Amino acid sequence: MRLAWLTDIHLNFLSPQELDVVIPALRRREADVYLVTGDIGEADSLSDYLERLAQEFDKPVYYVLGNHDYYRGSIESVREKMLQLSLRLPALCFLTQAGIQKLTDSTCLIGHDGWPDGRFGDFENSQVLLNDFLLIRDFRRPSSNLNRLDPEVKYYWLSVMQRLADESARSIDRLLKHALAEYPKVLVATHVPPFREASLFNGKISHDHFQPFFASRVMGEILLSHADANPNAAITVYCGHTHGAGEFSPMPNLRVVVGGAEYGRPEVQRLIEI
Numbered sequence: 580m581r582l583a584w585l586t587d588i589h590l591n592f593l594s595p596q597e598l599d600v601v602i603p604a605l606r607r608r609e610a611d612v613y614l615v616t617g618d619i620g621e622a623d624s625l626s627d628y629l630e631r632l633a634q635e636f637d638k639p640v641y642y643v644l645g646n647h648d649y650y651r652g653s654i655e656s657v658r659e660k661m662l663q664l665s666l667r668l669p670a671l672c673f674l675t676q677a678g679i680q681k682l683t684d685s686t687c688l689i690g691h692d693g694w695p696d697g698r699f700g701d702f703e704n705s706q707v708l709l710n711d712f713l714l715i716r717d718f719r720r721p722s723s724n725l726n727r728l729d730p731e732v733k734y735y736w737l738s739v740m741q742r743l744a745d746e747s748a749r750s751i752d753r754l755l756k757h758a759l760a761e762y763p764k765v766l767v768a769t770h771v772p773p774f775r776e777a778s779l780f781n782g783k784i785s786h787d788h789f790q791p792f793f794a795s796r797v798m799g800e801i802l803l804s805h806a807d808a809n810p811n812a813a814i815t816v817y818c819g820h821t822h823g824a825g826e827f828s829p830m831p832n833l834r835v836v837v838g839g840a841e842y843g844r845p846e847v848q849r850l851i852e853i
């Protein structure tokens with residue numbers, strides 16, 4: 580079986596004319612299934628893009644969502660839309676809501692969106708302000724009287740990031756436990772790199788002021804604990820978000836692959852033989 584993996588395709592950065600050329604070009608005749616690890620579009624365009632991908636690829640499309648996919652919406656409303664979409668188009672499988680997906684007798688696929696959790700790097704002194712905080716409803720300031728630069732607002736945003744990151748890590752924890760009981764090889768799809776060493780910018784580990792927003796420490800800790808408890812199993816993580824391609828193996832049986840991406844130039848990262 581062959582899986583074609585894409586990430587951070589950000590289709591909303593392309594004109595309708597460009598989409599007519601780019602979407603067919605993403606199809607791989609050798610692929611049996613597709614995996615997209617988030618940042619596909621934005622809340623109002625996401626369903627249309629996914630539908631087009633499913634039609635064009637004409638194969639099962641597994642996906643998780645990235646932060647951009649929730650822009651101009653809320654976590655709950657976008658996930659509800661994805662639920663409706665999966666009911667209408669069964670070829671689309673939103674891993675965040677689905678359980679363990681069997682790919683072959685020895686390999687399965689699980690996933691959850693994932694979120695940076697502010698626990699790597701130097702959150703306290705970082706001046707980084709993500710669009711997430713302004714464009715996703717869940718990050719709306721607790722009081723509109725508070726200025727964006729007020730530390731209280733910054734720590735409120737951190738608490739929302741951590742709630743989302745922890746939810747994803749808990750879900751992967753549950754899924755991995757069951758997946759590893761049945762399969763020797765587990766592929767994990769998530770949007771955000773789970774280790775500092777996998778969060779790269781221009782080929783180097785991201786600066787300490789960016790790490791809080793470009794890696795999920797809680798997810799990394801869950802992955803390490805399962806890899807440690809299952810030395811004969813192989814866990815491979817596919818993610819994106821940083822747009823900086825790289826690989827990192829913290830343990831012999833745990834490998835993280837991060838996709839590179841450029842806005843306006845979506846591509847297939849890899850064809851993976853399973």
Ligand SMILES: [Fe+2]
Nearest residue numbers: 587618645820
């Ligand atoms: Fe992205």
Ligand SMILES: [Fe+2]
Nearest residue numbers: 618645646820
């Ligand atoms: Fe992202």
